[in-house]
Amino acid sequence: xxAQEFINEDWTKVNKHDKTNGMSRKAVKAYRRENPGSKLKxxxxxxxxxxxxxxxAAKRRKSFCARMSGNKGPxxxxxxxxxxxxxxxxxxxxxxxxxxxNLIEHxxxxxxxxxxxxxxxxxxxxxxxxxxxxxxxxxxxxxx
Numbered sequence: 389x390x391a392q393e394f395i396n397e398d399w400t401k402v403n404k405h406d407k408t409n410g411m412s413r414k415a416v417k418a419y420r421r422e423n424p425g426s427k428l429k430x431x432x433x434x435x436x437x438x439x440x441x442x443x444x445a446a447k448r449r450k451s452f453c454a455r456m457s458g459n460k461g462p463x464x465x466x467x468x469x470x471x472x473x474x475x476x477x478x479x480x481x482x483x484x485x486x487x488x489x490n491l492i493e494h495x496x497x498x499x500x501x502x503x504x505x506x507x508x509x510x511x512x513x514x515x516x517x518x519x520x521x522x523x524x525x526x527x528x529x530x531x532x
């Protein structure tokens with residue numbers, strides 16, 4: 389019983405005292421002592437440019453970034469502070485994925501906007517006379 393009482397430390401308490409974004413080394417060690425056989429590891433905080441492509445650490449980082457950035461939810465709280473999701477992505481150096489997502493969304497909006505304006509311009513150029521369908525009338529004008 390004494391051994392079990394000694395092992396039963398609170399790893400969440402250790403993690404809160406470290407004030408890191410995610411699990412610190414101390415917290416992971418405490419968790420492993422509490423849960424023997426656990427394979428929990430700390431974050432890969434090495435910059436992507438310093439990691440060897442295809443290494444275990446690079447694969448773990450890439451996998452985490454893909455999983456975490458796919459989660460729905462805001463990156464900022466209403467008061468302007470970052471959410472735990474944003475902090476975790478920042479700690480794992482996944483910010484570039486979020487920037488890429490924003491860039492892709494912006495580009496898609498621009499493409500849709502461009503298609504809509506092009507369609508609108510075509511409809512203005514092809515005025516619809518009495519009872520003719522828009523397509524038939526515009527097709528006739530283009531053939532001339």
